[in-house]
Amino acid sequence: MTITETRATGAALLDRLELTKRLVSLLRNEEAVVGGIGNSSFDLFGAGHRPQNFYMLGSMGLAVPIGLGIALAQPERQVVVLEGDGSLLMNLGALSTVAMVSPSNLTIVVWDNGVYKMTGAQPTATQYGSDLVAAARAAGVEHSLWARHEEHFEDLVLRALRRPAPALIGVRVTPAASDSHPDFDTVRLKYRFMAGIGVAGADR
C-alpha cells in the first residue's frame, strides 16, 4: 500500500519566523513564551530575545506541560507555548491534561511543517492526514483553530490572550530551517527566564 501525502493544499504555507515575530510584537504584558524543542525555540530567539522567553532545548514533547506548569504557578500571567508538530505528536495526552485543568492563561501555537526538520526533514504523521487542531479539539481544548493567513493568526492570538480558557492555534508552515539559536547555557537560560517572570531571588 502506498502512503500518499495528504497534507492539506489550498492556503499557502506560512513562515514560522515571520509569524513568531508577529506574535512577539503583539505581546504587551510580559507574557511568558515557551519555545519547544528545535526550530520553535530557535525562531523564538530569532524574533528577538525577551526576558520572558524560556528556550526548551532537549525535551521533545514536553513544551506544553512545561507551559501548563508555568501557567498554574503564575495565574496572572499569560503563557504562550510554541510547539512543533513532531514534538506535539510525541505527547498528545498533554492536550487532554490542558483541557482537564483548563487554565485561563495558556495558549498553544503549533507550527506544523509536517517534518522532523532537525533530523533531516523526515515526514511526520501530519503529512498523512493527522490533524493536530482536530486532535486538540477532541482532547477538549475547545478553542482550537487553524490560522489561514497572517492576519488571521494575529487575530487568533489576540483573542486567545484575552480569553479565560486554553486555546490552540495551528499554523501550517514551510519546512524552513532557522538561522539563529540561543546560547545553550541552560542554567543561565533558566535564571534569565525566572527573573523575567518575576520569581524572587532569580536575578543573578
Added chain:
Amino acid sequence: MAGTAKWEDDLAPLLNPEPPAPARQGGSSLGIDGVAPAEWAGLIVGALRRHEVGLVSYVPDGALAPLIERFQADVAVTCFTSTREDEAIAIAAGAALGGLRSVAMMQSSGFGNVSNALASLTTPYQIPMVLIVTERGILGEFNPVQTPITRVIRPTLDALGIPHATVERLDEVQFLADRIASQAYRTNQVGVLILSPKLTGGKTEPGSASARSTRTAA
C-alpha cells in the same frame, strides 16, 4: 429442621454483613506498632507542605492513594493526574520555573517513562522537585512485568546524580521526606523518595485497589 437451618445460614451474611476490609492496598500486614496504615502519608504530606509544595501532578498507583487523597483535600495544593509520567515531571518543572514548588508522583513502572525528562530538562536546567515513586516488583510481586523496571530506578538516578532515599519504616518517613525535599529545593536538584512496600503494603494480588478512603482519624 435441617432445611430451615441451612436457609437461615445462607441468609445470615446478608443480614449481618462483614464490615468491609480496610481499604489498604495489597492486604499485607504492616504490624508496625499497630499504627494505622496511612499515617506515613500524612507525614510525607506534612513534610512537603512545610517546604511550601503547592502543586502535585501524578500518574496514579494504588499505593499512592493515601498521598493523593491528602493532597487533593488540601486547599493550598493543586493536585491532578497527568497522562504520562514525564508529562507530570514537565508540569512540575514549569511550576518550579514559575516559582511554585512542586512534586511529581508515579509507580515504579512509570519511572521507565521519565529518563529524558530528568536527563534533558531537570538536570541541565537545574530545576528542583521531589519525585515520589511507589515501588512494585519486590517483596511479593506477582506480575513478572513489574520486576525489571524497578531494578532500573536506582542505577538511573545514580547515573544522573539524582539523590534518592528508600522509605521503609514509619519512624524514618518524616526525616527522609524532610531531608530529600530540603536538599532538592535548596540545591536545585530533583530529590526522589522511593516508597517501599514495607511502608505502603504494596500490591500482592491482581485487581483494582479499593476506592474507599484510607484516611484514618488524626
